[in-house]
Amino acid sequence: MHTQRRITPFVFLAPAVLVLAVVGIYPLIFAAWVSLHTYLLAQPNIPHDFVWLSNYLTVLKDGSFWGAIGRTLLYLGVSLPIQIALGLGIAMLLRRGPWGRLRGFARVALVIPLAMTPVVTGLIGRLMFNQDFGVVNFALNSVTGQTVGTEWLGNPNLAFVTILLMEIWQWTPFAALIFLSGLTAVPVEVEEAATLETRSFWAMLRHIQLPFLLPALTAILILRTADILKQFDMVYTLTSGGPGSSTELINLYITRIGLRGAFDQGVASAQAILMLVLTTVLSRMYIRYLYRGDNA
Amino acid sequence: MKRTALALSAAVTALLGAQAHAQSWSLAAAAAPYKGTTVSAIFLDRPGYKAAAALIPQFEKETGIKINFEVVPYESTNQRYVLDFTSGGGADLVLSDVVWIGQFADAGWMVPLDKFFKDPKLADPALNLKGFFPVLLNSFGTWNNKVYGLPFDNYSGLMYYNKCSLKAAGFSGPPKTWDELLKVYGPKLTGGGKYAFALQSRRGETQSADSFMRTLWLAGGSLIDPKTFQPTLGSAASQRGLKFRQDLMKYMPPGVVDMDHNEVVNAFNQGTVPIITEWSAFYPTITDPKQSKIGLNCLGVTTEPLGSAGLKPALGGFSLGVNSNSDAKKQAAAYLFIQWITAEKNAKAYVQAGGVSGRQAVYKDPAIRAKYLYVDPMVKSWSAGTAVPAFRPRFAEWPQISQIVAENGTKIMLGQLSTVAGAKTIDDQVRAILTKAGYYSGKKLKLQ
Numbered sequence: 151m152h153t154q155r156r157i158t159p160f161v162f163l164a165p166a167v168l169v170l171a172v173v174g175i176y177p178l179i180f181a182a183w184v185s186l187h188t189y190l191l192a193q194p195n196i197p198h199d200f201v202w203l204s205n206y207l208t209v210l211k212d213g214s215f216w217g218a219i220g221r222t223l224l225y226l227g228v229s230l231p232i233q234i235a236l237g238l239g240i241a242m243l244l245r246r247g248p249w250g251r252l253r254g255f256a257r258v259a260l261v262i263p264l265a266m267t268p269v270v271t272g273l274i275g276r277l278m279f280n281q282d283f284g285v286v287n288f289a290l291n292s293v294t295g296q297t298v299g300t301e302w303l304g305n306p307n308l309a310f311v312t313i314l315l316m317e318i319w320q321w322t323p324f325a326a327l328i329f330l331s332g333l334t335a336v337p338v339e340v341e342e343a344a345t346l347e348t349r350s351f352w353a354m355l356r357h358i359q360l361p362f363l364l365p366a367l368t369a370i371l372i373l374r375t376a377d378i379l380k381q382f383d384m385v386y387t388l389t390s391g392g393p394g395s396s397t398e399l400i401n402l403y404i405t406r407i408g409l410r411g412a413f414d415q416g417v418a419s420a421q422a423i424l425m426l427v428l429t430t431v432l433s434r435m436y437i438r439y440l441y442r443g444d445n446a
Numbered sequence: 447m448k449r450t451a452l453a454l455s456a457a458v459t460a461l462l463g464a465q466a467h468a469q470s471w472s473l474a475a476a477a478a479p480y481k482g483t484t485v486s487a488i489f490l491d492r493p494g495y496k497a498a499a500a501l502i503p504q505f506e507k508e509t510g511i512k513i514n515f516e517v518v519p520y521e522s523t524n525q526r527y528v529l530d531f532t533s534g535g536g537a538d539l540v541l542s543d544v545v546w547i548g549q550f551a552d553a554g555w556m557v558p559l560d561k562f563f564k565d566p567k568l569a570d571p572a573l574n575l576k577g578f579f580p581v582l583l584n585s586f587g588t589w590n591n592k593v594y595g596l597p598f599d600n601y602s603g604l605m606y607y608n609k610c611s612l613k614a615a616g617f618s619g620p621p622k623t624w625d626e627l628l629k630v631y632g633p634k635l636t637g638g639g640k641y642a643f644a645l646q647s648r649r650g651e652t653q654s655a656d657s658f659m660r661t662l663w664l665a666g667g668s669l670i671d672p673k674t675f676q677p678t679l680g681s682a683a684s685q686r687g688l689k690f691r692q693d694l695m696k697y698m699p700p701g702v703v704d705m706d707h708n709e710v711v712n713a714f715n716q717g718t719v720p721i722i723t724e725w726s727a728f729y730p731t732i733t734d735p736k737q738s739k740i741g742l743n744c745l746g747v748t749t750e751p752l753g754s755a756g757l758k759p760a761l762g763g764f765s766l767g768v769n770s771n772s773d774a775k776k777q778a779a780a781y782l783f784i785q786w787i788t789a790e791k792n793a794k795a796y797v798q799a800g801g802v803s804g805r806q807a808v809y810k811d812p813a814i815r816a817k818y819l820y821v822d823p824m825v826k827s828w829s830a831g832t833a834v835p836a837f838r839p840r841f842a843e844w845p846q847i848s849q850i851v852a853e854n855g856t857k858i859m860l861g862q863l864s865t866v867a868g869a870k871t872i873d874d875q876v877r878a879i880l881t882k883a884g885y886y887s888g889k890k891l892k893l894q
Binding site for chain 2: 191192193194195214281282297299301302303304305306309389390391392393394395398406409410411412413
């Protein structure tokens with residue numbers, strides 16, 4: 151009886167652990183193994199020799215890899231604060247704003263960009279930002295009264311701005327919805343008590359609401375950072391990483407090495423392992439410095 | 447005397463035997479053992495595949511073999527094949543781009559078709575390999591003297607021009623040379639939101655093949671030396687080609703580095719750009735009144751302009767081959783389909799359905815030549831001495847090199863790299879790839 155009680159939890163846990171081992175841990179271990187070997191997918195006749203840390207050295211010496219890392223961090227550094235600021239603003243408006251029935255409609259509307267697959271977002275962006283018949287240039291032409299003809303996707307800087315705009319458009323609603331749920335945790339009586347002390351919006355936000363929003367903020371930071379570092383589909387369909395390499399984020403670059411052209415799985419796996427380290431470090435930093443909860 | 451008589455008798459017997467075989471062979475009989483077999487294929491969203499799709503029901507009816515095809519975007523196709531092949535699967539019919547044949551053949555993923563040619567039960571006596579344009583069979587389907595695929599979807603670079611726009615600007619015809627396009631047509635046809643020319647240059651195979659390699663060849667340049675395989679982008683001829691492209695950009699739409707085939711064809715169809723150099727395969731799109739404002743009266747099609755190296759048109763296309771991973775039954779059924787869809791007797795139907803056949807005979811038909819304006823310039827472009835079989839190197843390393851060319855080629859166009867610095871960046875990386883592959887140490891045969 152005693153043995154059975156000891157075994158039962160393991161039996162219940164086993165399927166979850168097994169699934170995790172098969173879909174999570176095994177591929178990770180395999181990627182680590184591949185990163186230490188020659189592994190050219192398109193040249194099956196070349197043996198998978200153990201090459202020590204040679205693939206990692208190749209990655210660390212590769213200027214294109216660091217260029218892609220830099221662009222990805224810039225993409226993260228610009229888009230995430232904007233998503234958070236806009237998301238917080240939208241959440242505050244939806245919580246308190248004089249919207250009436252529009253509030254319900256706005257909440258539903260927020261889900262629409264989130265429900266869209268990134269590939270479709272990229273294709274929509276390609277149409278919207280088309281130089282000749284895109285709606286963005288049409289709007290600019292209407293406002294300025296002249297033919298602007300901005301080459302959104304043909305100019306390296308504007309192409310980067312374009313992928314940023316599409317990223318912000320798609321994922322600001324996510325931040326807004328998380329903040330909106332976070333704001334429901336703010337006790338009404340605390341807010342009412344605080345209004346006796348101050349009428350300042352910023353003071354209320356800083357000292358009353360923000361402490362309750364920290365778990366939501368941490369969740370947004372961790373989830374969006376991981377997602378942005380993994381960004382591929384939207385940018386690939388929108389710009390393919392071009393023009394030049396102006397929108398080639400790290401995941402596009404890893405895919406180029408591992409699944410296109412060279413099909414060099416060894417080097418691509420080394421890149422992926424390094425990215426895993428970066429993502430883990432960033433996530434730990436968020437938890438350590440922002441969310442000082444019980445688990446921190 | 448007796449020996450001569452015997453030899454003559456043997457020859458006559460063999461001839462009669464062959465004639466009897468030719469008369470007795472039928473597709474239905476050859477396919478009988480494979481009735482009910484399903485053959486899988488990957489097709490592209492292009493006119494040649496729509497044409498094949500229109501003809502497939504006839505093949506299925508005659509043979510009882512089912513052809514299941516899936517449409518995949520071109521840019522994902524190579525990746526899809528490599529992943530499928532390495533996992534031991536893949537479509538039974540292998541659609542090999544001209545620049546994948548070395549990769550697929552070297553890896554042993556395609557069956558040499560000799561195996562089927564020698565099988566009298568499968569080989570159609572009317573196969574006639576010599577009936578294909580030699581450059582297509584050699585370039586798209588042959589690797590190291592073995593035939594792996596038969597030319598199926600065949601392209602030549604052509605110049606499409608808007609006769610009405612040119613006439614309105616005072617021109618009686620299209621530019622004869624690239625130089626004339628740059629110096630005479632460019633300035634006169636550019637202005638007021640319109641541009642003289644558009645060269646599809648989006649990052650990807652479009653940049654490396656349609657834009658970069660095209661401008662190299664027109665000036666007599668090349669990516670590598672055909673004998674030593676040493677990179678040659680720094681040579682005077684290659685630099686001339688790359689600089690020419692930079693000069694020509696003044697007369698192209700500003701966002702041309704992001705324009706793919708569809709965007710360029712659309713710009714032509716909408717009348718924004720009066721001259722483009724595009725694949726012959728886009729003829730059905732350009733002549734489709736639902737997609738084009740130009741109309742047949744204003745459409746002109748001719749060979750690409752002459753460069754300082756003469757006529758060096760872009761060459762591209764696909765062959766159909768057989769997957770080594772497939773079982774024997776599917777391989778045989780797949781071969782029968784390849785043989786049928788590329789057959790001389792079906793070439794006219796294929797062309798009329800919107801495809802571009804690799805068979806020479808069909809283009810001798812006066813009705814076909816009169817109906818399709820692209821035929822004469824395309825045939826001229828594929829003729830011996832004009833076509834460049836290695837317009838892009840076909841070895842296994844090309845997909846990797848293509849990525850490097852695409853990245854740095856667009857950077858050159860954008861002015862982020864000078865032609866000299868861009869050439870050096872590409873040359874260095876190409877040299878490293880070819881060194882690693884073993885071409886310079888003699889470990890690998892210098893085939894392209």
